[in-house]
Amino acid sequence: MEKEVKNEVKEEKEAEKEGAEKETEKVKEKPKEKDIPRSKIFLIDDTEFSLIKTKQILKDYYTVYTLDSADKMFELIENVRPDLILLDINMPGLNGFKTIEILKTEVKYAKIPVIFLSGVDDEESVIKGLNLGAADHIMKPYTPEALHASIAKHLNPIQDQDELQIDEDKHSKRQSVLAVDDSPSMLKSIHFALHTKYKVHTLQKSESFKKIIEGLKPDLFLLDYNMPGINGFELVKIIREFPEFKNTPIVFLTSESSPEQLKEAINLGVSGYIIKPFNPKKLREKITSCLEIK
Numbered sequence: 001m002e003k004e005v006k007n008e009v010k011e012e013k014e015a016e017k018e019g020a021e022k023e024t025e026k027v028k029e030k031p032k033e034k035d036i037p038r039s040k041i042f043l044i045d046d047t048e049f050s051l052i053k054t055k056q057i058l059k060d061y062y063t064v065y066t067l068d069s070a071d072k073m074f075e076l077i078e079n080v081r082p083d084l085i086l087l088d089i090n091m092p093g094l095n096g097f098k099t100i101e102i103l104k105t106e107v108k109y110a111k112i113p114v115i116f117l118s119g120v121d122d123e124e125s126v127i128k129g130l131n132l133g134a135a136d137h138i139m140k141p142y143t144p145e146a147l148h149a150s151i152a153k154h155l156n157p158i159q160d161q162d163e164l165q166i167d168e169d170k171h172s173k174r175q176s177v178l179a180v181d182d183s184p185s186m187l188k189s190i191h192f193a194l195h196t197k198y199k200v201h202t203l204q205k206s207e208s209f210k211k212i213i214e215g216l217k218p219d220l221f222l223l224d225y226n227m228p229g230i231n232g233f234e235l236v237k238i239i240r241e242f243p244e245f246k247n248t249p250i251v252f253l254t255s256e257s258s259p260e261q262l263k264e265a266i267n268l269g270v271s272g273y274i275i276k277p278f279n280p281k282k283l284r285e286k287i288t289s290c291l292e293i294k
Helices: 002-029 048-058 070-076 096-105 123-131 144-155 184-194 206-216 232-240 259-268 280-293
Strands: 040-044 063-067 084-087 114-118 136-139 176-180 199-203 220-223 250-254 272-275
Touching: 040 048, 040 070, 048 063, 048 144, 063 070, 070 096, 084 096, 084 144, 096 114, 096 123, 114 144, 123 136, 123 184, 123 280, 136 144, 176 184, 176 206, 184 199, 184 280, 199 206, 206 232, 220 232, 220 280, 232 250, 232 259, 250 280, 272 280
Parallel strands: 040 063, 040 084, 084 114, 114 136, 176 199, 176 220, 220 250, 250 272
Antiparallel strands: none
């Protein structure tokens, strides 16, 4: 009897040992959180409070390097390649605008997304940053949710097949504008300047223009002139092929303004033009006046 009990105890211990070994194997197979590679973020701000506050928001999700000047960032970036840069605008020495300008002219750094975190809130400064290649501009003070959402968006960008961005506001009675430009930064600037007053759709690839306008039916077209593929003048001809767009206003937004080009644009029925870099107020005024004449 005693022998049988000892055998049962032995069998139970062996079963427990076998189960423990299986659990250990499962733990080994499961990667530890600390072993999962984290995205590296450079945070540049000359204010210590901002550095501490922002790092506190992000430290559980990213590897954050805090730097109090752009000069220190350029020293570190030679050895550590960030996945994203958070950058203040007003700083002693190299300010945010000059810093992003340098980054975007260097091939090895040009594709690193840069988000401005700044107390600068005037339209022209925001648009200047976007035109220089900023992925986003977040105003201080900001919420953790807004910061996390922007970082996630630009660390993991999802591009539409035709790089078409549609304003999904179906309940608003605002008039709609379709902006076509091959520069993503220019499209961001246009959207920022117009989105509070109009529904703004943006398209980067002019080759898909014809099939897209049939579904969107915008109230005004805002077109770049010089684009790869189909240029602005060719887009105007495509627009006028549609009876429903015969009188739809068309505005050129371009860096070129020779008399010959302006004459050709007028002959094609273009309603007006704005020279790049544009003033946001003047752009809104031009679009408003064209839509009122329609």
